[in-house]
Amino acid sequence: MSGAGALLLKIDEHRVAAWTAALADALPDMPIRIWPDIEDPNEIRYALLWKPSATLFEGLESLEVIFSVGAGFDHLLACPTLPAGIPVVRMVEPELTAGMAEYVVFNVLRYHRRMDQYQHFQRQGVWQVLDQIPAHDTTVGIMGLGVMGVASARVLACMNYRLLGWSRTRKTIPGLQSFVGTEELGQFLAQTRILVILLPLSRDTRKLIDRDVLRQLPRGAFLINAGRGELVNQPDLIEALDSGQIAGAALDVFDDEPLPSEHRFWRHPTVALTPHIASLTNPPTAVEFVAENIERHRAGHPLRYVVDFERGY
Ligand code: NDP
Numbered sequence: 332m333s334g335a336g337a338l339l340l341k342i343d344e345h346r347v348a349a350w351t352a353a354l355a356d357a358l359p360d361m362p363i364r365i366w367p368d369i370e371d372p373n374e375i376r377y378a379l380l381w382k383p384s385a386t387l388f389e390g391l392e393s394l395e396v397i398f399s400v401g402a403g404f405d406h407l408l409a410c411p412t413l414p415a416g417i418p419v420v421r422m423v424e425p426e427l428t429a430g431m432a433e434y435v436v437f438n439v440l441r442y443h444r445r446m447d448q449y450q451h452f453q454r455q456g457v458w459q460v461l462d463q464i465p466a467h468d469t470t471v472g473i474m475g476l477g478v479m480g481v482a483s484a485r486v487l488a489c490m491n492y493r494l495l496g497w498s499r500t501r502k503t504i505p506g507l508q509s510f511v512g513t514e515e516l517g518q519f520l521a522q523t524r525i526l527v528i529l530l531p532l533s534r535d536t537r538k539l540i541d542r543d544v545l546r547q548l549p550r551g552a553f554l555i556n557a558g559r560g561e562l563v564n565q566p567d568l569i570e571a572l573d574s575g576q577i578a579g580a581a582l583d584v585f586d587d588e589p590l591p592s593e594h595r596f597w598r599h600p601t602v603a604l605t606p607h608i609a610s611l612t613n614p615p616t617a618v619e620f621v622a623e624n625i626e627r628h629r630a631g632h633p634l635r636y637v638v639d640f641e642r643g644y
């Protein structure tokens with residue numbers, strides 16, 4: 332079936348078996364090549380990639396569609412050989428979305444129910460009861476109301492949190508007050524007790540969360556970043572954590588990953604960090620999304636969730 336093309340998979344080594352098994356189920360007739368074992372480069376029509384090496388795209392003259400293994404595609408844009416003019420499709424699949432909502436809810440609860448403080452008390456052998464604040468008196472502000480932000484907002488709305496959201500375009504989401512653009516960012520921040528960052532990394536959002544933004548939050552606010560490390564100015568965040576302006580930060584993503592062992596975040600008393608696991612793409616459901624898009628491509632229909640390079644996401 333080489334006439335119909337082959338799919339090149341590049342994924343972390345420990346996940347190759349799960350992905351190849353899922354691809355074999357969803358696309359039984361599609362030859363799968365595991366990078367760097369490309370065989371005939373002219374056969375490669377589709378590529379499903381996570382963090383491609385700098386030269387990965389060299390010689391792939393027949394490539395027609397590039398799929399990102401993750402919702403973010405900044406790892407593809409960072410590749411110097413990424414060809415222009417070939418559609419890039421970001422990952423949208425139900426388990427990736429569900430996992431993010433779980434991560435967000437878990438960390439909102441951490442701060443709303445003061446689990447960070449109880450953990451600190453336990454280490455000190457202190458038995459102390461703090462006031463319990465109702466969810467409807469706790470304001471959660473979500474930056475980025477796309478697939479991840481909306482799914483998280485839906486669950487938080489069911490839990491009665493007071494919800495605000497910030498995005499580029501106005502939203503109508505039950506139980507959420509929508510704020511738009513730089514002109515409404517200040518109003519959004521001033522009311523936010525727990526800030527959830529679920530923006531994509533783009534020229535407009537890189538280092539958006541800086542000292543000035545952090546200062547506009549109420550003193551003692553919390554920050555949850557599952558978008559990308561580079562959305563946040565790290566030295567400014569450390570300064571805000573040290574001063575107590577930000578009372579705690581749950582961080583899943585970083586400028587450099589893995590986070591260097593000497594980085595202050597590792598041992599900062601008010602940082603809870605995880606190694607980019609807010610949510611992981613689930614191969615069986617992800618390959619359904621890929622297979623459906625390949626079918627659409629072959630039938631000449633528009634692909635779903637193509638990155639808009641003009642817009643930056
Ligand atoms: P979407 O493209 O669906 O949503 C992006 C949202 O951000 C939209 O609401 C968009 O606004 C908003 N936005 C983008 N640029 C701006 C801007 N300049 N100003 C205001 N709002 C802006 O992305 P997803 O929800 O699928 O994913 C978001 C990000 O989450 C990914 O790019 C990835 O970096 C991260 N992620 C991290 C994971 C992890 O494990 N840590 C797992 C999965 C995702 P509008 O709606 O108006 O267009």
Ligand code: OXD
Pocket residue numbers: 400401402403404422427610611612
């Ligand atoms: C991501 C992902 O984009 O894991 O970070 O999907």
